[in-house]
Amino acid sequence: MNVIDRLSRFTGHATAWLTLIMVIVTFVIVLMRYVFDAGLIWLQESVTWMHAVVFMLGAAYTLQHEDHVRVDIFYRGMSARRRAFVDAVGVVIFLWPLCAFLVWKAWDFVAVSWLIGEASRESGGLPYPLLPMLKSVILLMPVLLALQGLSLLLNSLRAMRAPATGDD
8 A cells, every 4th residue: 555545544534533523522512502501612613614624634535445426327337447547537637637726726715814813703713723724624635635646547557557358
């Protein structure tokens, strides 16, 4: 297993633990609200941000395990070599340009958050620097996804160069 795959696996496992933490925090929020008639705005905001982080950091792990959404009508009937070709073209034509676009569009959004020392607009909400740190995950996601795309591309090229089998 290469370094990129290990990184994706690490972020995927961290995301799984974050999901558990999110469930526990949600339970605490409900308990506080309905049993103790109390609440903490920062705790409620943290669930929203944890939810976003789960999806953003889980993307590369999902790609690694081929659990992403795909139109599988033609793909599943293809030979291994043809699937590898489709995967390679998909990385170069679709995935990497999308990742570059996401970094380009998010860069100023994240930079401004750090520059102004952004904190929650809500009284008692998440303090600085948590919001800019969380927004930085918007930049981290396409980087991790592009790296996993590189791993997929290299594996696809290897599969296309493999000796032909009877199903090619």
